[in-house]
Amino acid sequence: MILILYFVLKKATQMSKYKELDYNKLLFGENYFIYNVINDNNRLLVKIKSRPHICKCPYCGVEASRVSSTYHRILQDTPIHNESTYLDVNVHKYYCLNIDCPHYIFDEVLPFAGAREVRTDALNIFILGVSIFLSNEGASHVLSLLGVNISNKSIQRLYDCLEFKDDPNVEAIGVDDVAIKKGRTYCTAIYDLNDHHLIALLEGRKGTELKKWLKNHKKVRIVARDRDTSYAKVIREVLPNCTQVADRFHLLQDLTDNLSIVLKKKFPKQYS
Ligand SMILES: [Zn+2]
Structure with a gap:
């Protein structure tokens, strides 16, 4: 009798503990x-x-x-x-x-x-x-x-339906090249560093279109970019007082590349 009561109570406790959720x-x-x-x-x-x-x-x-x-x-x-x-x-x-x-x-x-x-x-x-x-x-x-x-x-x-919302007052941007059409065509993506939304997608990655874009966005004070020198040159030309920093992705890439060189030197050949 006590055993039955124990199982009934246990079952009742389990039922109250696990309630079905409404999604x-x-x-x-x-x-x-x-x-x-x-x-x-x-x-x-x-x-x-x-x-x-x-x-x-x-x-x-x-x-x-x-x-x-x-x-x-x-x-x-x-x-x-x-x-x-x-x-x-x-x-x-x-x-x-x-x-x-x-x-x-x-x-x-x-x-x-x-x-x-x-x-x-x-x-x-x-x-x-x-x-x-x-x-x-x-x-x-x-x-x-x-x-x-x-x-x-x-x-x-x-x-084709995507809209890029430009912000002429943006002060901190990220610039990076992106490959489209299986790597045959490249574009320059510009995004707002505060919320990472895409502001513009420009043709090419040589910096020509970026130069024109920067001339209309003179409030930019910080640019996070990749290691490519063509962007750095254009940014220096248009906004000489702007601070340029390497973005997190490329910093990590540099770090892993250098670590790999160090590890290859330190470890015997059969482990590298
Ligand atoms: Zn109405």
Whole structure:
């Protein structure tokens, strides 16, 4: 009897200790919930809908709550355990009751995907992150192994949509060359050292375009750059008072190169 009581109490303690978590809020925010997940033609279809029937009109900003109709929108999302994953979103159309608004009906604004997108924002970032060091064809192949369906042409279209937000008042920048088109073409990438967002992508890596760019950004005081002398020369010419420093990546590269030389000298040949 005591033994049974012990196991009942133990089971009750375990049940209260391990509570099932609700991932809805983590995945799509507190206003969207998953109501079904099905396997449909070798893809996961996650069915979601909005919790409140209220939405701000994207044209005038006034909140609307009168639903005109609903429809299903299919969006590809980041893969779950490398399985192709799609969202089936129950989207509302609302009446905008603001008489000054030029739009009588508008579509629900989804916080995780643009209006005409076929993929979620999270997946687009995932694709760009994977394809940044690969050719579009190679990236498309790698992504398909990870559970993402996208052609090399669609990857290119995604890159073409990227906007670089220039800041004419930027004071600290990073400059580095990047290879595109399988290393056959080079560009100069300029990014803000404070938050590392890309400001500009210039043609070539000889410094000609960088020179023109620096002439319009005279507030720059610090430049982190690679060891290439062409950038250093141009920066000195346009901004003679600017401090130039080697960026962390190239400092580490120098350190490992030199360590390798030292270790080769110190250790017997069979270990180097
Ligand atoms: Zn409106």
